[in-house]
Amino acid sequence: MPYIDTHAHLDDEQFDADRHEVIARCRQAGVEVILSVGITADSSEAAVRLAESDKTIYAAVGIQPNYCAEAAPDDWDRIVALASHPRVIAVGETGLDRHWDFTPLEVQQDYFDRHLRLAARHDLPFIVHCREAEAEVATMLREAAGRGSMRGVMHAFSSDQPLAAECLAMGLYVSFAGAVTYKNKKFNPLREVAAGVPDDRILVETDSPYLVPHPLRGKQKRNEPANIVHTARCLADLRGCYPETFAAQTTANARRLFGL
Numbered sequence: 001m002p003y004i005d006t007h008a009h010l011d012d013e014q015f016d017a018d019r020h021e022v023i024a025r026c027r028q029a030g031v032e033v034i035l036s037v038g039i040t041a042d043s044s045e046a047a048v049r050l051a052e053s054d055k056t057i058y059a060a061v062g063i064q065p066n067y068c069a070e071a072a073p074d075d076w077d078r079i080v081a082l083a084s085h086p087r088v089i090a091v092g093e094t095g096l097d098r099h100w101d102f103t104p105l106e107v108q109q110d111y112f113d114r115h116l117r118l119a120a121r122h123d124l125p126f127i128v129h130c131r132e133a134e135a136e137v138a139t140m141l142r143e144a145a146g147r148g149s150m151r152g153v154m155h156a157f158s159s160d161q162p163l164a165a166e167c168l169a170m171g172l173y174v175s176f177a178g179a180v181t182y183k184n185k186k187f188n189p190l191r192e193v194a195a196g197v198p199d200d201r202i203l204v205e206t207d208s209p210y211l212v213p214h215p216l217r218g219k220q221k222r223n224e225p226a227n228i229v230h231t232a233r234c235l236a237d238l239r240g241c242y243p244e245t246f247a248a249q250t251t252a253n254a255r256r257l258f259g260l
Contacts, residue, residue: 001030001229001232001243001244001247001248002030002032002247002248002251003029003030003031003032003204003228003229003232003247003250003251004031004032004033004034004035004203004204004250004251004254004255004260005026005031005033005034005035005204005205005206005208005225005228006035006153006155006175006203006204006205006254006258007035007037007060007093007127007155007156007175007177007205007206007207008034008035008036008037008205008206008207008208008224008225009036009037009039009043009207009208009209009210010022010023010034010036010047010050010057010208010225011036011038011043011046011047011050012208012209014209014222015208015209015224022224022225022226023054023056023057023225025224025225025226026056026224026225026226026228027056028226029225029226029228029229030229030247031056031225031226031228032056032251033056033057033058033254033260034056034057034058034225035057035058035059035060035089035090035258036050036051036057036058036059036060037059037060037062037090037092037093037127037155038059038060038061038062038063038079038082038093039062039063039064039067039093040063040064040067040070040071040075041063041071041072041075041076041078041079044059044060044061044062044063044078044079044082045078045082047059047060047061048061048082048085048087048088051087051088052087057087058087058088058089058090058258058260059082059085059087059088059089060088060089060090060091060092060093060127061079061082061083061085061088061090061091061092062079062091062092062093062094062115062127063075063076063079063094063111063115064093064094064095064129065094065095065096065097065103065108065111065112065129066097066100066102066103067102067103068103068107068108068110068111069102069103069104069107071111076111076114079118080118083118083122083124084122088124089124089125089258089259089260090119090124090125090126090127090258091115091118091119091122091124091125091126091127092115092119092126092127092128092129092155093127093128093129093155094111094112094115094116094126094127094128094129095108095112095127095128095129095130095133095137096108096109096112096129096130096131096133096136096137096140097129097130097131097132097133098131098132098133098136099131099132100131105133105136109136109140112137112140113140116140116141116144116150117144119150119151119152120144120147120148120150124151125151125152125153125257125258126150126151126152126153127152127153127155128141128152128153128154128155128172129155129156130154130157130158130159130163131158134159134160134162134163137163138163138166138167141166141167141170141172142170145170145171149171150170150171150172151171151172151257152172152173153172153173153174153175153203153257154167154172154173154174154175155175155177155205155207156175156176156177156179156205156207156211157174157175157176157190157193157194158179158190159193160189160193161189161192161193161196164193164196164197168197168198168201172201173201173202173203173253173257174193174197174201174202174203175202175203175204175205176190176194176202176203176204176205176231176235177204177205177206177207177210177211177213177231178206178207178210178211178212178213178214178217178223178227178230178231179211180194180231180234180235180238181213181214181217181230181231181234182214182217183214191238194235194238194239195238195239199249200249200253201253202235202249202250202253203250203253203254203257204228204231204232204235204250205228205231206223206224206225206227206228206231207223208222208223208224208225208227209222209223209224210223211223212227213227213230213231213234214230214234215230216230232246232247232250
């Protein structure tokens with residue numbers, strides 16, 4: 001079955017010892033493409049280097065909200081320059097995070113706005129991180145939509161049905177990672193959201209090396225792109241479709257959004 005891992009951090013140091021083996025395993029699992037997503041200027045440059053070295057990998061470039069406060073004065077210029085690279089197919093990871101107190105909200109909002117405008121200038125989709133900042137994210141997305149057409153994805157969605165509905169109404173995609181496989185009752189609302197996303201707007205990801213899916217959670221310390229099969233199978237079950245159908249649908253969706 002074909003899969004596209006729409007969000008992984010392949011440059012992460014947890015992959016330094018066996019990155020080639022990780023990529024080989026994902027191919028064996030049927031993963032056709034991995035989008036390696038930057039979270040800092042250095043990380044974004046590393047993602048581009050990986051994309052240059054392997055045709056399986058593409059890059060997204062950005063400064064994740066929790067890292068905005070530590071960005072050097074020229075880091076944003078580096079992101080802008082990278083956005084023109086032919087192996088870059090998205091802008092981000094961007095967005096807002098009120099769970100961690102690493103970056104003042106107004107600084108996060110400034111960088112989120114920069115990413116949204118950069119994506120629009122280059123006609124690229126953007127990748128949104130949202131944690132406990134639903135109202136603020138929705139407001140900024142509405143403002144961006146008011147400026148013109150936009151393409152994007154809510155990555156590793158963990159928010160509520162109202163935000164999902166509003167993002168879908170604005171034409172965005174919604175992506176799910178390992179958390180949707182977790183059996184704890186607190187994840188039931190997330191599973192209900194996943195069951196209701198339209199077929200042509202749902203994506204799947206690993207967010208490697210984070211969010212190890214069930215049944216590997218607690219057994220593996222690190223997630224990797226090959227594990228996307230577990231999240232995809234869970235989502236197919238939730239949505240009442242065959243795993244082969246879901247794999248083909250999400251792969252087609254990712255190719256459409258990212259222009260693959």
